Amino acid sequence: xxxxxxxxxxxxxxxxxxxxxxxxxxxxxxxxxxxxxxxxxxxxxxxxxxxxxxxxxxxxxxxxxxxxxxxxxxxxxxxxxxxxxxxxxxxxxxxxxxxxxxxxxxxxxxxxxxxxxxxxxxxxxxxxxxxxxxxxxxxxxxxxxxxxxxxxxxxxxxxxxxxxxxxxxxxxxxxxxxxxxxxxxxxxxxxxxxxxxxxxxxxxxxxxxxxxxxxxxxxxxxxxxxxxxxxxxxxxxxxxxxxxxxxxxxxxxxxxxxxxxxxxxxxxxxxxxxxxxxxxxxxxxxxxxxxx
Numbered sequence: 001x002x003x004x005x006x007x008x009x010x011x012x013x014x015x016x017x018x019x020x021x022x023x024x025x026x027x028x029x030x031x032x033x034x035x036x037x038x039x040x041x042x043x044x045x046x047x048x049x050x051x052x053x054x055x056x057x058x059x060x061x062x063x064x065x066x067x068x069x070x071x072x073x074x075x076x077x078x079x080x081x082x083x084x085x086x087x088x089x090x091x092x093x094x095x096x097x098x099x100x101x102x103x104x105x106x107x108x109x110x111x112x113x114x115x116x117x118x119x120x121x122x123x124x125x126x127x128x129x130x131x132x133x134x135x136x137x138x139x140x141x142x143x144x145x146x147x148x149x150x151x152x153x154x155x156x157x158x159x160x161x162x163x164x165x166x167x168x169x170x171x172x173x174x175x176x177x178x179x180x181x182x183x184x185x186x187x188x189x190x191x192x193x194x195x196x197x198x199x200x201x202x203x204x205x206x207x208x209x210x211x212x213x214x215x216x217x218x219x220x221x222x223x224x225x226x227x228x229x230x231x232x233x234x235x236x237x238x239x240x241x242x243x244x245x246x247x248x249x250x251x252x253x254x255x256x257x258x259x260x261x262x263x264x265x266x267x268x269x270x271x272x273x274x275x276x277x278x279x280x281x282x283x284x285x286x287x288x289x290x291x292x
Contacts, residue, residue, distance in 0.1 A: 022224060048165075241262075
C-alpha cells in the first residue's frame, strides 16, 4: 500500500508556517547574526577592493533578514559604494516579506535590489539560455542546498561566477548537529522525493575537496526548543515535527512504529539535551567560505 506520507514541500503554506515556527523556536538566526557581526567583516575584507560597485548574489534569500545584515556589514566595510543585490528566491510569499523588510530598513539608498522569482536551477538555465555569465563579488547560499537536485553541480556553477577577489559563502547544518544522524537513520523512511535531499557540512566538504577548492569552515552552536513535540495534539509541536521530518502532517500520517522511533530518537542525548525543563534539539550550523 502506498504511504500516505507526503513531503512538507508539497504544501508550501504549511512549509512556511513550520519554517517560521522553527525560526521562532531556535537560535538559528541569532547564531548567524553573531557570525555576521564577528566574522563576516574579515571574510569580505577584500571583495570590493577599488571597486565603484559591488555585486552580490543571494541564492535562496528567503525573507531577507540575514541578507540585510550582510548588506549592512558590506556597507560598513565599503562606505558609499553602490551595491547591486540580486536575490534568487522561488517563493513569492518570501519575496513579498523581503520587500517589506527592505521598506522598513533605513540606509539602503545605495543598494539596488533585483528579485528573481525562480529556483537556483531555473536561474542557471535562464542565464545559460541567454548566454549570460555575470560575475559576482559575493555569493551566498544560506540553508538552501537541501532543495537543489544536484548539489555538486549547483556549487560548481555559482562558484564559477565569482570575481577574482570574490567569495562564496554557504551555511547549512553541521555534521555535528542532530539533523545528521536523524536524516541518516530515518531519511529512507520519509517521503523525500526529489524536492529535498539531506546534506550536511560533511557532504559539502567532500564535494569541495574532490573539486580541489580552498575553503574555511566556521562552526556555529545552535539549538531548537522541541518541548512542544512531546505534548500530544499540540499544534506547534506537530508543525515542528513536520519541519524535523520534512513531512506534511507527520503526526497524523506516519506509521505508528516510525513515529514512535522518531520521537524516541529526538529524546536521545546525541540528538537533544534537557535544560530547565525544556528539550533542546542540537541545531548546530556550519559556515563554509570558499575562495575563487
